[in-house]
Amino acid sequence: MILTSQEDVCAPEDVCEVTCVHPEAVEKARRAMPDDRCASDASALLKAVADPTRLRLLSALNTGELCVCDLAAVVGISESAVSHQLRLLRAHRLVTFRKEGRIAYYRLLDHHVTVLIGSALEHARE
Incomplete structure (x- = not known):
């Protein structure tokens, strides 16, 4: 579709009349605006959560700590794919893990992540 005018971009009710x-x-609004770095970091965080597989992993972890094998069984993907996604989620400080022998148990990093995931899913269900 080729946009030819402002009317093609916005419906009349979407813009001010004056x-x-x-x-x-x-x-x-300016005082509430995050600085550039904060906005960039928050945007990267939301992009990490925006992937359906990663969101499903985070949702599973929202129920409690799970190992990679359990996460693979819950989400229905390979352990290798789970590990790959978990590395990205760790890099964005969304999950953390602990090792018990040869098993790695993952959990959401903190309450902020729990609220983020819960709010996103609640909003989507409405």
Whole structure:
């Protein structure tokens, strides 16, 4: 589809009918705006969660600690694929693990991740 005008991009109800800037609202929004690094880090975090397989892994871990073999059985992918995804999730500080002998047990890193996953899934179910 080739967009030829502003009307092709926005529906009439999506834009203001007059140009009017509200200085107080603009200043409040600017104060709440994250700095560039924070926005970039948060965006990378959301991209990591945006993959359906990784989201399913995180959802499984939201129930409690699981080993790689258990995660593979829950999600229905190979242990190798689970390990690959877990490396990425660790790099984004979403999960952590502990070793017990030769078995690695994974869990969500902290309460923030639990809330993020729970909120995303709750929103999607509404």
